Structures are given as structure tokens and as C-alpha cells.
Amino acid sequence: MEDVLDVYEMSYDPAYPTVCFDEKPKQLIGETRVPCLTMPGQSARYDYEYERNGTCNLFMFFEPLRAWRHVDITDRRTGNDWAYAMKDLVDVYFPDSERIRVVMDNLNTHIIAALYNIVEPAEARCIARKLEIHNAKAWIVAEYGGN
Template sequence: MIKYKVVLNADEQSELEQITSQGKHSARKIKRAQILLMSHAQIYTDDAIAELLLISQSTIHRTRRYFVEYGLSDAIHDDPRSGQPRKLDANQEALLIAITCSEPPKGRCRWTLSMLGDQLISLTELETISPETIRQRLKDNDLKPWQKKMWCIGKLDAAYIARMEHVLDLYAEPADPQRPVINFDEAGKQLVDHVNEPIPMKPGKVAKDDYEYQRAGMANIFMFFDRHRGWRKAKVTDRKTAVDFAECMRELVDHDYPEAEVVRVVLDNLCTHHEASLYKAFPPAEARRILRRLEFHYTPKHASWLNMAEIEIGNMNQQCLDRRIANKALLIDELAHWEKKRN
């Protein structure tokens, strides 16, 4: 004889049917709703319910009892669970945070979970503490001692603000084919060759590259980006000397923008990015001829974010160069295809 009989009214039956049909609830809640619906008016036996829902008869009995004694809501919802008590009290957790934010011991570049646990034990009355507890507390406080970010902080003095506003005003000007605005920068690329042939991707298996590789030298990439046209050019060279910079500027005015009156170049403060580089590379008359058609506009120090060529270099690295490239000829060919698609 069933001790707790389930008899549902129309509203309760409708609510339970909605829970089981929508699939927007937890598996536990749906299972309890199914138990109550199948127990309604003794449609199914306990054995049949247990077999169909793959549950124990104690679960069926408990769900029915909660329904009869406390009602539908208590039968299908869980009570709040206290969970396992915290291993660290507030003071111990505050001490852990302070240790994590301090300098690591001499001979170590960063704190590890085990080192943090050992240090915490030595400073408190704790006898043991697991790395998992340390990890959870660090996670709760958004602390990641294994991560470090590098950045340059610009000094917001009058010179910084003056150059920043000058460059922003330049960007805000309408497009003028006779006075184009070109962003210019450079980036290095390590040439790397495979020692063992990579294994291509197959269904169910990712592509594999051997950890071992062979260095094949360095290459430099000069990036040109037209502020208004969205045109870009990646020029590969062996180095980034004053002569290489001067050749880029001559190519810019003679080949890329031969009809322009003046090409306005936005660039950073690298030591080669100056008029003197052209005099090092060319006779004075030739250097003067090129410079008459150039205007240099410098970003503030530590403000590379103002140079749109930096963004394009990031796109280039992500879309084209995020792989091993063995030689300069292959690099030039790959960049040519990328450049054509981008333009």
C-alpha cells in the first residue's frame, strides 16, 4: 500500500507538464516533476517509475512525501545547501591575498599554489591547506600570480597632449588625394623552419607541429596604411636601418603616390624616422627632392595606439603570420597574397 498518495489538481498538473516539456529547468527538477506526474492517480507502479526514469525507489518515496507534507513547490525545488564550510576564515584569507600580492621569495620569479600554502601555514595556526583551496580563494578574489602584462605608460605632459591632438586633428581632416595621410611602422618576424614535417589535420584529429624547429634568421616588415583609402602595403627587408627607411620614403612618393603634392606620414619616434636618414642614403639633391614631398607627423612617446599602422600590423600577424615561415621569399609571397585580399 502506498503511504503517500499523489493527487494533482488541474493547475498543478499543468505546471508540471510545462516543466517537463520546456527543458529550461534543472535535470533534478524535471525528474521530480516526472515522478509526480507518473504517480498521479497511481497510473504507474513504483517499479515502473524507477525503471523508466532510472532512479531509486527511495527518490520516488521522498518526492511523494515532500509533496504530501509540504506541497508542490517544496517537492520539486531544492532547499538551499550550506555546502562544505570554508577552510579559511576572513583573516586567513586576507593574509593569503597579502602574500599573493607581495614579492615572491628570492630565487623564484612568481608564487605557486604550493608555495602560497606553505607560507600561509608558517604564518598561521593552520596545519594543512590544499592547493585546491588556495586556487579557489585566488579565483574568488580574481588573483592570477602566474600572469603578468607589459605596457608603456605615457607621461601626459604638455608635449604629449600637443602631439596627440595634432595627430587626431590630422585624422579628422577630410580625404585629400593631393595630401594623403599615411601611417608608417615596422615589425620583426622570426623566420622558423620545420625540422620534421607537420602532420595535417584529419577528421577528429587536430594538426600537429613538432616542438623542434630550426631558426632561419630574421626579417623586417615595413607597414604602410592609408588613413582614408584603407590601402595597406607590407614591405619585407632584411633590416630597418636609416637607409631602409629612406628607401621606403622614396618608394612612397615616387611609386605609391606619384601624383600627390605632399604625403603626410604619421610615425613614431624611432631614431631612424627622421630627415637625416634620407641624407645618409642619398645625395643631398635627391634627399631634398624627396623631403619636399613629405611631411612627418610624430605620435607622442609611448603612444603607439595613435598609429593606425600598429592595428594593421596586429591584423597581419593574426591573419597571415601566426605560423612558421621558413624563408624571406615565402614571407614575401604570403604577404603579397594577404595584402591583395585586404586591399
């Protein structure tokens, strides 16, 4: 955890941006009835029943020191989906940065090896070299050698 706190204390540097990353599953719902008409000054009224339309995943990027954010919506939350998100982070959103400090949780799909599933090994290695990943788990492993 101290590693993440140290990253948050660093000053802004466009060559080494700090980007927070997280994901969230979201249920997709639809209305089963037409909402009731309202009078001026009255709140909108919706029925409590809804239709289930599946789920999606939101990948959220946020660079707090620049007030920048971006959301990618995917069907799933697999390792390959994470790898595509990291590829876009490096190639599309921060192509001129030397390294990107990524603060994220340690979900089992957040593994550098997933990059090798989506691009050629040389390109995967270039992407991996630009990512400096920070999370509480990485600090625990570095400090104690534990799982």
C-alpha cells in the same frame, strides 16, 4: 599626441594622403619535423620544436581612408632602410600627391637626414619636401621645445 589626432580627423584628399607607417621585427622559423597527417574535420598538428632561420624587418604602410596597404620586407631596420621606404612612398606609391602626411613613431632611425645617404642632395630635398611627418614627439617639441 593632439597633432596626430588632428591628422586622423582630416577628410580624404588624394593630393594630401594620410599614410600610417610602422615597422616590426620578425623571427624567421622553419619546421624541424614533417607535420602530422590529419583526418577530415581535424585541426592540423605541428611539433613545438622549430629551427631558427634569422630575422627580418617588416615596413608597413597603411592609408586607412583609401583602404590601401603595402608591406616591404628588409633584412634590417636602419636609417637607410627607412629612407628607401620613404623614397618609394614618394616616388612609387604616391608620385602624384603634392604632400604626404606620414603618421609614425619617433624611432631613432626615422630621420630625414638618412635620405641624403641614399640619393643626391637635390633629390633628397625633393623627397623631404613631399613628406609631412606627424608623431607625438614632433608635437611635444613644437609645443614645449623639449627632447
